[in-house]
Amino acid sequence: MSDRWDRGQVLGLASDAASAKAAGSASKPAKWSGTGCDGDALWGECEGSGRSVYRASVDLSEPAFRCSCPSRKFPCKHALGLLLLWSDGTVREGPRPGWVAEWVEQRQERADKAQERKQSTAAKARDPKTAERREQRVDGGLADLDQWLRDQVAHGLAQAEKAPYKLWDDAARRLVDAQAGALAGQVKGLAAIPRQAGWPDRLLEEYALLRLLVRAHQRREKLPAALRETVRSRIGFTVQQEDVLRAGERVRDRWHVIGSRDVPQEQLTTRRVWLRGSVTGRPALVLSFAAPGRPLDASLMVGTEINAELAFYPGAQPLRALVADRLETASASRPGGVTxxxxxxxxxxxxxxxxxxxxxxxxxxxxxxxxxxxxxxxxxxxxxxxxxxxxxxxxxxxxxxxxxxxxxxxxxxxxxxxxxxxxxxxxxxx
Known part of the structure; x- marks a missing residue:
């Protein structure tokens, strides 16, 4: 990726407003030494507090980031500051230092191994006996949840208001054992409903939606195909990316990247990137995941516009999508909003x-x-x-x-x- 991004594209990579602000102070040329770039990578060393010197590097092809600073944000302010310097044209082209070349090579090796594991997992998931056993476990788990929901309503919500988080954690744990992971997350989230005015109404509404999902799964053979896919997704059945790219609905447009949000969880951080088609007006959601301390996909920068074809996951209201074919990225003018x-x-x-x-x-x-x-x-x-x-x-x-x-x-x-x-x-x- 040889074209240098403008300032808006760089700041669109920031995980939050604080990171964008801090990047400005980290983009002063006097703080940097040993900077350089080539067609695919960018690097430099930045003065930190005291005698600390942080090595920052950017893989421009995705992009991806690495910095020796202790920040848990990706990208950190040093990577963003380095990108701002590069955007301004103050970073000259040159040969990669050994520490940068080693990092880029390691990234490629990890990507190759991850692809091998993904193919192996997909082959196992398609085994008919494995799929049948999971269906049976999910059916049993949802039957238990159905009875649990009946018990909660029968006992009354006043009792639930004083219950410890363990009430919902135990129910969620049983769903995890039944391989209904997405549904387990919904149940566990009930414990976080604020105990304030209107709390019983909110809890009862959530219980009703869970019961509706249980009933929909129990009657899945009578549902339209698209709604059946939605129900399976909400329970925790996943669709392989290869299947989405092969058979998913394709939509080509110039997509505005309108927002991004990182959501930390216990074992993963999820990045939600929202897009809106400039011609179709269609919304899309691109998800990426990373373990704590690992960088998230940063290829979709808020404030830019990508000319791309998206492949949508199946469902009654298709929203989640993959970028199937991407032609170009450009700075976007202000997108048109609605009332x-x-x-x-x-x-x-x-x-x-x-x-x-x-x-x-x-x-x-x-x-x-x-x-x-x-x-x-x-x-x-x-x-x-x-x-x-x-x-x-x-x-x-x-x-x-x-x-x-x-x-x-x-x-x-x-x-x-x-x-x-x-x-x-x-x-x-x-």
């Missing part, structure tokens, strides 16, 4: 197709910020959406009281800000 009313209509339609849909991307145009019992996004028609509690000052500074184009992740709890575009400025990561 809040139009967004809610779109979300209601999607929810009608997939009642277990837990989040949806919002790209709103011409919204202002207002306070009415909390921070809200309000459009020209007076329609409003509540924003999840966040530090408001950066968002307020970006808007300056003027309308902005606003990207966020909508859930039943409210709208989580991800990015904004104001005036002639590029994207601002929130």
């Amino acid at each position: 809040i009313g139009a967004f809610l209509d779109e979300y209601a339609t999607a929810l009608g197709r997939d009642p277990w849909l837990d989040r949806w991307p919002a790209l709103l145009g011409g919204v202002r910020l207002a306070r009415a019992g909390g921070l809200q996004a309000v459009d020209e028609h007076g329609d409003a959406l509540p924003l999840l509690p966040v530090e408001p000052w950066r968002l307020l500074a970006v808007s300056g009281g003027e309308p902005v184009t606003f990207a966020g992740e909508w859930s039943r709890r409210g709208l989580r800000p991800l990015a904004a575009w104001a005036g002639d400025e590029g994207v601002v990561i929130l």
